Amino acid sequence: MSKLMHYQVFIAIVELGSIAKAALHLNITPAAVSKQLANFEQSLGVTLFNRSHKKLEITASGESFYPACKQIILDILEAETKLHQDSQEIQGKLAISLPKVLARGPVIPIIADFIKQHPKLTLDLSFSDDLVNLHQDKIDFAFRLGELSNSSSIIATPLIKTQLLACVTPSYLDQFGKPESLSNLAHHRLILMSPLNGSRALKQFFKKQNIKPDSLPLHRSDDIEGVYQSVMANLGIGLLLDLSIQTEISAGELLPIFSELKSQLPQKTLYLVFKKDQQSSLKQIAFKAYIRSRLEN
Known part of the structure; x- marks a missing residue:
């Protein structure tokens, strides 16, 4: 796996608090996550986590390293988005579902900022406190509050507390x-x-x-x-x-x-939820990157 995967593994463990949860988030096995972490620490010559059979605890070096790692990933996401934006125009309909409580607050203004940057996009907002069926209801993204996890067809990305x-x-x-x-x-x-x-x-x-x-x-x-x-x-x-x-x-x-x-x-936790099979659409790539740059901790 690439060096970039090392950064993604490290960030996932820090944010989710365990190797098992990081594995589920990244859609790889816990053994692969542990191996990637060990290889990363070996290449850096630094211990990022103290491990015991009961808990996994980030070290002082890991804590100071995390913000820079996070920024690296965000920079890559932004660069990829810009590359796509420069080569193609983002257009079409973006269907988004939100819980009713988010009708107030910063989420809709942030979505509006994204739409203003791409005037050929149209927005279809729906409000529901239930976990909608993204495929059946033809929803591109759902914002949801609570404790969510990935499934065979859905990715739930944690944003902010x-x-x-x-x-x-x-x-x-x-x-x-x-x-x-x-x-x-x-x-x-x-x-x-x-x-x-x-x-x-x-x-x-x-x-x-x-x-x-x-x-x-x-x-x-x-x-x-x-x-x-x-x-x-x-x-x-x-x-x-x-x-x-x-x-x-x-x-x-x-x-x-x-x-x-x-x-x-x-x-x-506020999550951004989307379908696993919607990785290549330009509007979806751009929206995910934009939301994460504005709302991720």
Whole structure:
């Protein structure tokens, strides 16, 4: 395998945290990943990971080496994209599926930037919180939140981490004051999605906090936009994804509260999902490279 594969293997192990997960992501065997890593370390004369039968831990040398490796791969992706762009014009329809929560936040503006660069492209956006059938529904790409893995026909590329925040408006605090704690809301109201059974991580969070959501004073909505609009209307405290409210937080229109719970509130990974058999389309190559350059950690 090429030296480039060494970089890809190293980056995959760092980002996914294990040789087995890196192998699944790269669609090769764990033994091949281990061999590539050993050959890479031998060629560099540096140990990148400390290994034991229980865990794999990156070394200080590996941590300092990772950003440069990542940039090398991104530079190659950008160079390949530019090469294709220079030789061919990107056109046609780009069908993209997003969860409803991403109707707000940076993802759609980033997609729009890509479309503006390629005016002969048309965009077909659809919103669903389910894992769509990319082949059956004729979807080029899906953005999804959660824990995903590759399959025989699908590749799920991790992009960035995002997490829930407990938020209110400044005027809400002026009217009602700051609640004492999430378990003691008194005259406050928590605004939740209904039903909660779609979010296992949120149910586990409440369980760890010894909180029974149904025993709290609640407002409910069956749509995330309803939660957002209810918070903005000063109806209570909303649990909203930080990725979807970056603009409001930066502008001071929403204020995170319960900062002591921030590290305990559920985190999710945003994935870019696409079909394994769509490797050669120019628009798809360009879109993957662009999204990774804008959204990958």
